[in-house]
Amino acid sequence: MELSSLIKKIGHSLVEIRVRALKNIRSKLDHGLIAIPDLVQERMLFVFLLEWFNFPEVPIQEEVLELIGTLSKHPSGAQMLREVGAVEFLTQLSPNVDPRLRTIVDGIFDQLFHLPEALPSCPPTTSYEPHSVPSLQTVFKTFIFFLFLYPAVSTSVRCLKFSVFPWLSLNTTDRHILSSNESSLRSDNHNLVRTTCELLRDVIMQDFPAEIFLQRPSTVQSLLSLLGLNVDGDVSYLTFQALACLEQLCRNLRSRLRFYRDPSFCSAKQDPVSQNSSISYPQEVRATQHSGVSSPEEISTRPSVVGRPGQRVRGDGQDGDAASSSGSSSQRGAPPRPAQQSPLPQPHPELPPEMEAEDSLELQLQQWSLARFAVEAVEHALPLIRTGEKSLKVFQRVLELLTEAQGLLGDSIAPEVWDEHSLTAIELREKLQACIETLGDVICYYHGMTSSEQPESSLIHHRMVFTGTAIFTIRLLQTLLPVEKAGDNLPESTVAAIFLVCLDSSFSVAYPLIQESAVAYLEQACFERYSLYRRVSRVSHCMEATCTFLKDAQAEGDKNWHELLELADQGIDAFLYHQHLPVVKECVQICSYLWKFAQASPLLQSESQKIFLKLLSHPVSPVKAETYSCTLSILKECLGVQNVAKPATSICSGVHFLLHSRVLYEISMFGLQDQFNLYCQIKHFTVH
Template sequence: MGSNKDDINLTPLLNKLGHDLEEIRVRSLLNILSKLEHGVVCEADLVQQRPLLIRLLEWFNFHSCPLQEEVLGLLHRLAQHSSAVEILVSLGAVAFLSQLRKDVPTELQPITDKILNQLLMLPPSGPEEHSRECIYQHRITKFTSPLLTESAIPAMQEDTDPKQLTAASDSLMSQQNSSLTSQTGQHPGQLLYMEPKVGYFRRDSGSTATLIANLEQEQEEQGVATGLPAPTCLKFSTFPWLALTPTDRHVLAATNRSLNSGNPQLVTSSCEFLSNVVFYDFPAETFLQRPAIVKTLVSLLKVTADGGHNPSQGAVLCLRNLCVHLQTRLAFYQDPALYCPRQDYLSQASSTVSTEMSSPTPQSDSQLSALEETPDRPRGDGRDRNTPSSTSSTSRSLTASSVRSAVTDPMEELEPEDMLALQFSQLSLPQFCTTLLTNGMALLKSHDPAAVTQVLDLLQKAAWLMEEALTPQVWEDQSTVAAELVEELIEALDNTGEVLHFHNLQSRGPRTPDNEITHHRMVYMALAVLTTHLLQAFVPLEKAADILPESLASALALLAMDPSFQTTRPAAHEAVVAYVEQTSEDDYQLYSHALHVCTSMDCSVQFIKEQNFEGGRSLQDMVELAEGALSSLPYHQHLALVSQFIRLCSDMCKPVHANPQLVQDCTRVLLKFLAHPEEKVRHTAYQTCLNIVKEVLGISRAAETASQSCRSVLFLVDPHVLYQLCCFGLAENKTKVGEMAAELLLYLLQGRLIMTAAIWNKLMDALLPVLPVLQGYASVETKLGRCVVGLLHPSSEGEVGRLPKLERLRGGLRLLMSRESSMREEAAAMVSQYLALESGGAQLLPKDAEQAILKAQDILIVRQQQQQPNRENQSSIFQPEDVLKLWDLYTSPTVEGVVRRSAAQQFTTILADKLMHETFRRQGGVDVTVNYLKQAIQGDNQELERRNLVPPCLCILRLLVQEDPSLRHALMQEMSLYLTVLRCALQSSYDDRTCTEAAGLLTLLLFDEVASIQTW
């Protein structure tokens, strides 16, 4: 349902839509939306209302603009119609909405993008309604192209597919390119070049995409015809061909002859003339299409200065300016606002060339006559004949006779094959750039700052051009063109590495003057930035190891270590590190270590500053800083940091209600200081700990019984710290660290009277897991050794502050395994007291066990070590049913002793497979086996078969304990088991197998703490 404009007057509503009062504006907008929704008005009534579109855009200019989503939705509906699009574009809605998009909420940005897409989309068109050409150019008169008239384009409906517009755009732009081809005189397949990319059109929706697709297809066809693959790595290869008049070619030839002169002054003047005059008279691509001048300039880069004239510097300036002009021309071909395919001078020049190359026929004469009558002379820069030039005498007007003379000059006549050869001999843009990069790097070794600056500027602009023309896929391209480019790129990268090494060495040389050091550093940094940019643009990271030459790879490794480069160019430094990681694993590990050390040094500085100036950091932060400073200690060797941290640990652990987590972190870092690989650090750490202990537990404190000051040593009263002192500190007998560790432990073990009972008991508890290790230093010859033996001496049960009775027995049994016979004798005396005081010992065998142990003090010394078979990778040959079958024979009271002994012997074989342990233990095998051992030492036992069960029973327990830590932890707490095993060994002291199995079982139980250290 619709309505005509005569029926409804929208003017009042549109006026209210721009009212100052928000309420009136909102009502007016809702009124319009309601009318549109109910069909009172239709979109055809609104798309022609220019005031409505203005008010909708101005809606967002008010201080308060509610209903933004509704306004944008209405704009989106109206933008579906070409009439509204034309009005909105004329109002500048594209720029307005682009700026508005930044200010609207995130959820409204998609609809804003849709509106912009509608405004920027070309309207659909049919071939019967439009010309075969689409000319983009500025005009003096107002632009009234039929492309934007509503009569030429049907209104877009709501169900119109946006892809239809894209298809129409492609068709229209393809027609444009066909026109351009006809004007320039080019023919398909004559010249292999890549058209420049168009900046404002995507590859899938513009004329450039169509043209490139056609050219790529032609290149593929040529590649198939020649047997070579077409290049796929080029974004831009060559510019459209420009034909020159004979006069223009004469100017270029004369300039080239001057550049090739042997007179340095003439060469320098020619460079200035070329840079200041010729480059402004000719399009820049002319010098790539006729590369004689470019090749001459490149050759001049290697010429040294003579008599105050420097041709190489002039060549650098010329090439630099040429790069600038090429950038401009590249932008010209990429920007639709500047690109104009109707280039009259091209078509005229093409017709001229066609006339010259044709045979002298009447038709050719007529063409020549027409050319003579043409009032405008086509020039290399496309200017008309009467256009004055402010820079060169080459822009003077030519008369018709001069044109005729030029055309008929035999020196300027070109055969058709000559023209083709000239086109195929032109330089592509990537070739030009790689040539500059390859030959320009050597000039950076100059000591002249001004010259180096100009070369760097040239290389930077060449790199920019190459980035616009080449893709990183050049390394995968199999074409001949890509192979040549790869070769030159590798040479350029190799030269870059050599120049980086040169400036790096010169800047660090001891004989380099200070002013030159500054110069070398500046060049090094500038070239490093340029190199990083080139690598990121053209060298894929995953292929860097295969691409980068050795010189550049080593230069990058040194660059990654440069602190000033990291500070001033963090992003570039990160990229360099990524390439180093790919090219050299050793260099990357060295860099990682250096970075870690630098970070550690920073932590050292911060820790020292906080300690000296009390910066207010928390104790937790101080612990973390100290831990971070560990790696840098061998480099700066500021050992005061070690002492400061250890004293900080002492202070943090001293309070009664110290933070447990903080104490744990302190202990963890303290262990790293005590175990530091640098001997000086360990020496300082042990020395500081010893000094603190002496201050608290020394002779000067002897009168202070149970002093609270002893809490300063609590940071050492930890199983991990004591283990470090006993296991590693005492082992350093070749340094003073071992002496200090022994003295430190001696102070702690002899400080019972000075310490409070709580601290002494805590020391004893912390010492229990370490006691097996500490007993290794038990001796009657050293103070520490005698002190350790004293801790294990049997005493009355009620004595306070002693080790538990079980631990003293276990300690005595460990001493029976001592290497010193004197210690075994002392241990036998200790153990004999436990045997004598054992409950019911009078009824146990042997009867005189306390005396037997004194005579058999070597009973736990294994004379011949048994090799245990390795069954880790062997498959089990037993089944749980085998265990159950033997179990009845092993436990039945009616079975004869010989059979029971045979079953026990078979269990020793079966239980060698740890997979059978669970079944055996589930049947109660541990208790039964221990019970057999206890029965074997009963005084009233006269049966020999029970005594014969002892060796296999000891073996069974050993196998179970060896594989099951939980069982080992449980059995190590049973004092009666130790005495039972010892009596079994004494009763069968003549049997080596029994003594060996007993020693093995006791070793596992007595040293369980050491075996469990990794699980602390």
């Protein structure tokens, strides 16, 4: 029976046509007019069934999911669903459907990840041949590979945003290149290690996709071990080279991650998988690759990397050997999306014979996840901050590596890592907490070094290390740790370090947003220290306002009285700490001046009166005494005998601020407690 026209209608834009076509197929299937083996051969049927949920109007969802579930029970149907990306699609769809439909989706997942009785690479058996059954070890390894490659499907592992890259196979030549460089990195000859690092950074990392070094992590492990080398207590040149290699690898990994998320992000010329590369991809991807080239540069036996014109060596000392060893992989192409790759290792009949010697399944079980690499890079780089404390160049290189690794951590680790109880989450959480604790120790150490008596050059270096480490720590917390979870997950040393960062006034001026985030983490992690910070911050702000008030009040020219009164009001709260009495004199004189004029602003008079009343009733005795003393001086100046020849209106205006009922009440009721007996003198002048 011809099904293509009927299947095509399932993807029609009109909902009525889609529904009729689906019910037609269901009816024929129920009455035996068509069979499941007929439907599982139609690839577009699976595509249209999944795209059913992408239309604005999605009717009969349950029937569509039931049909997908029925087709998934057939081995060919399950294989076809995996190939069209059903795993990733249904993983994203499941949270958005009704709870009763999630049971159907879970049943589909069970079928998609059901282990077959024989591996796909096993030949079909006949009645007269002994039945070939895979070993228990092989089946177990395949099952582990399921969970490792698709952690998002497992409801128990939610701590990873991205686990591993799709697997890439290598031929004998490229495997030899990697193996040779790994051996050179482990050599006792420092010159050989140095040249190998340079070759690795400048050539090999440009030739191979970055994920190759995570899928075969021996090179990365050797580079990390070089970070621990010390020569007479100083950072060695080899360590410096290893830092540069790891930083380059981090940048390449972020680029590859963007490529997998959006293949159109990179142009064909920027594709690191060159024309003669031996990287092998699954069969269905190679079938779609094109071999056309547009320039003589692309026809070259060793095409150049972007930014490096001309030909360059392959990395193994042999030029032009790629054409003979790459086989069918000489065509240009891009690796597939992770969702389109089957969890089971696929057979590659087109691969050259040298590909078959590599045990891909065994290697895939040993590969590193993106999160593990990023955590290991941070963990091994942090000790160098103290080891290289005499070299600002080393600290700069370490900080650059940490910044690149922080980006990978944000791309690969989800906030659920702090709550999840899976083995993966527990291991990541412990390592992250250890790194955060080390950062806290470094911040506390260098903060103490900046306050000691040392040469200016050392103080500058220590201050820069403190600032750089503090910024990285807060940004790392912003990337990985939600603020509300800081109380349960921040180590004590890190809380103490954040407290020091919050109290650092120069840091807050230079990096206000970082300091604001640090305060938010401190509030959640330790409310006692946060309260102390708030009190210290308020006092500091008041003292700063006092200095600004004195500067503006003593300046010549027009004044902003509203701003001056606001600064004076804030400065009064700091008298308990600085007791700078000239502030009192300035405040009293401003109050006297603002009350002189009949057309003065009522708001300014009201605000100045509040300040004067605060000074008259201040709990600090010297402040209160100075207030009465300044008031008495103004009275003597305005009402003294030296002014007998002046008009009364001009001499009396300076004491108008004392004639308000609230001021007179304060002086009359509470001024008697003045131990300096200034009240009587003020009363004497006021009466007369």
